[in-house]
Amino acid sequence: MHDSIIETDALIIGAGPVGLFAVFELGLLDLKCHLVDVLDKPGGQCIEFYPEKPIYDIPGLPECTGQSLIENLQRQILPFEPEFHLGQLVSQLVQRPDGRWDVTTDAGTQFNAGVVIVAAGSGCFTPRRPPIDKIEAFEGRSVFYAVRRIEAMRGRRLVISGGGDSALDWTLNLARVAERVTLVHRRDQFRAAPDSVRKMHELVADGTIDFVLGECRALEGADGNLSSVQVATNEGAELRLPADCFLPFFGLTMKLGPIADWGLNLDENRIAVDTEAFETSVPGIFAIGDINTYPGKLKLILSGFHEGALMAQKAFRILRPEKRLLFQYTTTSTQLQKKLKTA
Amino acid sequence: MKILVTDFDHVVHEVTAEADWPIMEAIRSAGLPIKAECGGCCLCATCHVYVDDAWVGKIQAMDDEEEMMLGEAPQVRPSSRLSCQMRMAPELDGLVLSLAPTY
Numbered sequence A: 001m002h003d004s005i006i007e008t009d010a011l012i013i014g015a016g017p018v019g020l021f022a023v024f025e026l027g028l029l030d031l032k033c034h035l036v037d038v039l040d041k042p043g044g045q046c047i048e049f050y051p052e053k054p055i056y057d058i059p060g061l062p063e064c065t066g067q068s069l070i071e072n073l074q075r076q077i078l079p080f081e082p083e084f085h086l087g088q089l090v091s092q093l094v095q096r097p098d099g100r101w102d103v104t105t106d107a108g109t110q111f112n113a114g115v116v117i118v119a120a121g122s123g124c125f126t127p128r129r130p131p132i133d134k135i136e137a138f139e140g141r142s143v144f145y146a147v148r149r150i151e152a153m154r155g156r157r158l159v160i161s162g163g164g165d166s167a168l169d170w171t172l173n174l175a176r177v178a179e180r181v182t183l184v185h186r187r188d189q190f191r192a193a194p195d196s197v198r199k200m201h202e203l204v205a206d207g208t209i210d211f212v213l214g215e216c217r218a219l220e221g222a223d224g225n226l227s228s229v230q231v232a233t234n235e236g237a238e239l240r241l242p243a244d245c246f247l248p249f250f251g252l253t254m255k256l257g258p259i260a261d262w263g264l265n266l267d268e269n270r271i272a273v274d275t276e277a278f279e280t281s282v283p284g285i286f287a288i289g290d291i292n293t294y295p296g297k298l299k300l301i302l303s304g305f306h307e308g309a310l311m312a313q314k315a316f317r318i319l320r321p322e323k324r325l326l327f328q329y330t331t332t333s334t335q336l337q338k339k340l341k342t343a
Numbered sequence B: 001m002k003i004l005v006t007d008f009d010h011v012v013h014e015v016t017a018e019a020d021w022p023i024m025e026a027i028r029s030a031g032l033p034i035k036a037e038c039g040g041c042c043l044c045a046t047c048h049v050y051v052d053d054a055w056v057g058k059i060q061a062m063d064d065e066e067e068m069m070l071g072e073a074p075q076v077r078p079s080s081r082l083s084c085q086m087r088m089a090p091e092l093d094g095l096v097l098s099l100a101p102t103y
């Protein structure tokens, strides 16, 4: 918990490519930014979905990968010293009588910002929920999509499901503390580091953990406490695995999340904006990148960059009403170059 | 060319598809509820479909990448495919499939 409130010119919700570049455009105008993202690293879809795939339509960059684009953006904005608050979900947005915004995250971090920039993509990344009846009733008590504290799993009987790195990493890590770990996956092939797969098979061979080829179909228990997980095996049998916790790892999906509750005009889960400044129906709140909609909108990184540039002009007028805004090129302005620490 | 898609309410839709289009794109542009979150990059398994048994043999075989990703979809059957990895072709005109569960 933080007891002090962080003061900032702009609070950016979402550290995807568009949120990152907004730091640059705001920074050129001497506006200070803090960014919040639920992911534990910047990059949004580029890092989560396609870090190694090529992108061909960034102007002036014939080819880059999701990862290299994000690394370069981070370098480009470094002179403006943006501050990141990762692994946190922006949950609340409330306007003060003086027009500034109180913003709160689920980790209790509090900001007081002059403007708020929603660069939230298709919403916050959240774990995929397996289509198991009444799974919601167990979530938070005995079904977990992430492990916050390994100790909480000590002495427990665990069923882990999934075929990616998270499922395997947690199987290996929790095998040391849990009473019993059973890994359930439909195939004997994994989308994970070969080394982890090898270690997992070793633990199965020496009897430390169990591996079941099949799919989890139902949960049994009462009051949110699990007693067993029902598994349909590939051979067609029904197994009932006694369990205290079920840990499904099926990757991440994007959900709009708390943004829906902030009183902004929405159009099919996108925030409606004007195309002059990409401001929402609420003055002082902007929306840029995949999250916004307007006539002709294209969900491209390129468009998000443009939107950030225009947004910054209006944000400046809100934050520094007494100052004149000079249009300058980074090529010729020594003032801008000083900010970029190249001069 | 046409494909016939059964949705989750068992309603059959006739969908237009151009040659070489990913089948997922054809389904999506017809406005049917297919998630296809990763946009066809074989990264999400949310474009899962069941191909009608009569058509299974006529479609290009799966590559490793699709097979691996399909492992992440629920209730996979022998007729399961990721629709973003199948491309429309003249011999698939009239293809019959249904939308399948996803995580």
Ligand SMILES: Cc1cc2nc3c(=O)[nH]c(=O)nc-3n(C[C@H](O)[C@H](O)[C@H](O)COP(=O)(O)OP(=O)(O)OC[C@H]3O[C@@H](n4cnc5c(N)ncnc54)[C@H](O)[C@@H]3O)c2cc1C
Binding pocket: A013, A014, A015, A016, A017, A018, A019, A036, A037, A038, A039, A043, A044, A045, A046, A049, A050, A054, A055, A056, A057, A088, A089, A090, A091, A119, A120, A121, A122, A123, A124, A125, A256, A257, A258, A259, A288, A289, A290, A291, A299, A300, A301, A302, A304, B037, B038, B039, B041
């Ligand atoms: C496979 C694939 C290939 C693509 N290829 C291209 C391409 O070649 N060229 C191109 O231009 N575009 C491409 N795109 C699209 C491009 O990735 C998106 O347009 C771009 O990522 C949008 O950036 P963004 O910053 O608006 O949002 P995102 O990248 O989606 O980032 C938004 C971030 O906001 C966070 N967030 C949301 N809500 C909250 C909250 N309440 N609190 C905290 N954090 C929150 C999310 O966790 C996320 O990290 C591709 C997309 C995919 C999936």
Ligand code: FES
Binding pocket: B024, B035, B036, B037, B038, B039, B040, B041, B042, B043, B044, B045, B046, B047, B069, B082, B083, B084, B085
């Ligand atoms: S759309 Fe994601 S795997 Fe097909």
